[in-house]
Amino acid sequence: MREQVKELWKLCFPDDSDEFVNLYFSSRYTDEINSAIVERGRVVSALQRIPYPMQFMDTVIPVAYISGACTHPEFRSRGLMSQLLDEAHRRMYTDGKYLSLLIPANEGLVGYYSKFGYRVSFQQEEKLLTGMCKTVDNSGCQLIFNKLCLLENEDREFTDFVNQQLSTYSASILHPLHDMKIVLSDLHLSGGQAWTAHDEKGNLCALALLIASDSQVVIKELVTTDAKAESAMLSFIFSRYSVSEAVKPLPCGMARVINSYRMLEAVARSMEGRHIVEIYGDSLIPENNGVYFISDGKCRKTENHDCVTDAECLRMHINDMPSWLFRNMKPYMSLMLD
Numbered sequence: 001m002r003e004q005v006k007e008l009w010k011l012c013f014p015d016d017s018d019e020f021v022n023l024y025f026s027s028r029y030t031d032e033i034n035s036a037i038v039e040r041g042r043v044v045s046a047l048q049r050i051p052y053p054m055q056f057m058d059t060v061i062p063v064a065y066i067s068g069a070c071t072h073p074e075f076r077s078r079g080l081m082s083q084l085l086d087e088a089h090r091r092m093y094t095d096g097k098y099l100s101l102l103i104p105a106n107e108g109l110v111g112y113y114s115k116f117g118y119r120v121s122f123q124q125e126e127k128l129l130t131g132m133c134k135t136v137d138n139s140g141c142q143l144i145f146n147k148l149c150l151l152e153n154e155d156r157e158f159t160d161f162v163n164q165q166l167s168t169y170s171a172s173i174l175h176p177l178h179d180m181k182i183v184l185s186d187l188h189l190s191g192g193q194a195w196t197a198h199d200e201k202g203n204l205c206a207l208a209l210l211i212a213s214d215s216q217v218v219i220k221e222l223v224t225t226d227a228k229a230e231s232a233m234l235s236f237i238f239s240r241y242s243v244s245e246a247v248k249p250l251p252c253g254m255a256r257v258i259n260s261y262r263m264l265e266a267v268a269r270s271m272e273g274r275h276i277v278e279i280y281g282d283s284l285i286p287e288n289n290g291v292y293f294i295s296d297g298k299c300r301k302t303e304n305h306d307c308v309t310d311a312e313c314l315r316m317h318i319n320d321m322p323s324w325l326f327r328n329m330k331p332y333m334s335l336m337l338d
Contacts (some may be wrong), residue, residue, distance in 0.1 A: 001031050001034065001036065001043065002025060002029060002031060004036075004042070004043040005025075005029070005034060005036060005043055006021065006025045006029075008043055008044075008045075008046055008070060008072060009021060009024075009025075009046075009068055009070060009077040011072065011073070012070035012071070012072070012073075012338075013068075013070065015117065017189065019189050020186065020189055022152045023182065023185055023186060023189065024068075024337070025285075027181075027182045027185070028048075028050065028067075028182055028337075032049050033049045033050060033086040034046060034047075034048050034049075035047050035048070035049060035052070035084055035087055035091065036084070037040040037080050037083065039075070044067075044071065044072045044074075044075040044080065045070070045071040045072065045075065045080040045084050046068065046083055046084070047066055047067065047068055047069040047070070047081075047084055047088060048066070048067045048068050048091070048137060049064040049065075049066065049088055049091065049092060049095075049097075049100075050064065050065040050066075051063070051065075051095075051097070051152055052064070052065055052173050052174065052175075052179075053173075053174045053175050053176065054098075054099070054101075054171065054172065054174065055166065055167045055169060055170075055171060055172045056098075056170075056171050056175075056266055057170060057171070057266065057267065057269065057270055058269060058270070059266055060174070061098045061099070061262070061263075061266055062096060062097050062098060063098055063099040063100070063101055064088075064095070064097045064099075064100050064101070064171075065100075065101045065102065065173075065336060066085075066088065066100060066101070066102035067102075067336075069081060069085075069102075069336070070086075071221040078115075078268060080101055082116075085116050086116075086284055087223065088100075089116070089256070089258060089284055089285065090284065090285065091230060092258045092335060093258050093285050093287070095260060096259075097258050097259070098164075098257075098258055098259050098262045098263055099255050099257060099258055099263070099292050099322075100118075100255070100258050101122075101173070101253060101254065101255050101256075101333065102118065102253070102254050102334075103251045103252060103253050103254070103336060103338045104252060104254060107252075110252070110254070113254055113256075114254075114319075116255040116256060117257065117282070117318055117319045118133050118254040118255065118256045118322075119254060119255060119256075119319065119322040119323050120252060120253070120254050121253060121254060121255040121322045121326045121331050122250070122251065122252065122253025122254075122255075122331050122332070122333045123250070123252070123330075125249075125250050126247050126248070126249045126250070126252065127247065127248040127249075128245060128247055129222075129234055129245060129246045129247070129248055130155045130244065130245045140315075141207070141239075141263070142200045143197045143198065143199060143205065143229070143232050143233075143236075144197065144198045144199075144200075144238050145195055145196070145197050145233075146195070146196050146197075146198070147193060147194070147195055148184075148193075148194035148195065148196055148207075150184045150185065150187055150188040150192075150193075151184070151185065151188055155202055156177055156205055158180070158194075158196060158204065159175065159176070159177045159180045161207060161223065162175060162180065162207060162221070162223050163175060163214070165223040165224070166223065166286065166332065169330070169331070169332045170329045170330070170331075171326060171329050171330075171331035171332065172178070172331065172332040172333070173332070173333045173334070173336070175335060176234045180335075182337070183209075183335045183337070184209075184338055185320070187209055187220065188212070190211055191211060192209060192210060192211040192220065193209075193210060193211075193212065194207065194209045194210075195208045195210075195233070195236070195237070195240075197224075197229060197232060197236070198234050200202075205224060205225045205226075205229040206222075206223070206225070206229040206230065206232065206233040207221070207222070207223050207224075208221070208222045208233050208237060209221040209222075209335075210237065210246070211235055211275070212241045216243060216245075216247060217237060217241050217243050217246040217247075218246070218247055218248075218249065219237075219246050219247070219248040220248075220334070220335065221334050221335055222234075222248060229333055234246070236287065250332075250333075250334065251333065251334075251336065251338050253331070253333045254322075255326070255331075256322065257270070257288065257318060257321040257322060257325070258285065259285075259287075259288065260279045260282070260288040260289075260290075260292075260318065260321060261287075261288070261292065261299065261301060263321065263325055264277060264292050264294065265298075265299040267325060268294045268297055268298055268299040269297045270297075271294055271297070273295075273311075273312065274293075274294070274311040274312070275293070275294040275295070275311055275312050275314065276291060276292070276293055276294075276296045276311045276312070276313045276314070277291070277292045277294060277313075277315075277316065278290070278291045278314070278315040278316065279292065279315070279316055279317075279318055280294070280315070280316075280317060280318070281317040281318045281319065281322065282318040288318055289318070291303070293311070295311075332338045
């Protein structure tokens with residue numbers, strides 16, 4: 001199965017280098033997370049359901065990220081990807097995932113994935129970073145900058161640091177140690193570099209993953225303990241690469257609710273008062289449909305909501321749940337090998 005899916009990937013994504021494809025299929029792909037359609041012994045459509053932990057409010061939830069969704073050119077326009085997504089979503093529910101996430105390859109696919117309950121939840125933008133302070137003198141700012149070895153670093157420190165900072169977001173994708181090793185390997189293949197900054201006590205306070213060219217610096221990730229450390233790291237980057245600004249792209253991420261009860265259970269902890277939430281419209285995962293009673297930070301499914309008094313009522317289609325769940329949030333997703 002692996003080799004057939006790999007060949008299909010190379011056919012459908014010809015711009016990916018052999019080095020990247022080999023990295024993906026040796027480090028990230030497994031048959032267990034692969035969904036595929038086989039006709040006459042041949043894989044003609046495939047995708048992978050990559051598991052990730054996600055910080056959501058005050059808890060960490062299990063989610064799956066759709067990667068490598070593709071169909072052989074000779075088999076397109078037959079609804080195979082629709083069939084494959086339906087199968088993948090059911091499998092995610094069985095596997096205990098709360099959400100499905102993806103990054104559409106182009107703007108035209110936003111509408112396509114919307115038909116399956118996905119909504120844009122991670123807004124796409126390209127942040128322009130400019131000089132925030134004068135060029136940093138290491139002794140003056142008391143930060144020590146070091147270049148990270150992308151392939152040989154076995155230290156858990158930077159991974160823990162990244163996740164600690166990402167956990168300060170109300171919603172963000174976290175990166176376990178194994179995943180960070182893959183991210184750094186991919187950065188190496190792209191000719192990128194990583195820099196750390198430690199204070200005088202040896203505490204890590206900033207990490208930057210970037211790709212530099214003669215004309216610009218693209219920052220894939222920048223995590224810092226505070227604004228001062230961010231300013232110092234940016235000034236160091238501008239000085240090191242002789243640029244006055246850098247760009248930090250953020251992808252357009254979409255979300256689909258896989259388990260409405262678990263998501264309502266997660267959000268219930270922050271809801272005051274008594275609430276009735278009715279979810280409808282999920283024909284693929286009908287277990288999601290129903291009436292949920294939220295009170296005292298807990299959620300339970302109920303058959304008769306008429307007996308619940310003094311409760312605010314909300315009736316919502318399953319497709320509208322992502323927008324409601326992430327309201328007043330700025331969900332963050334990066335380093336997805338997109």
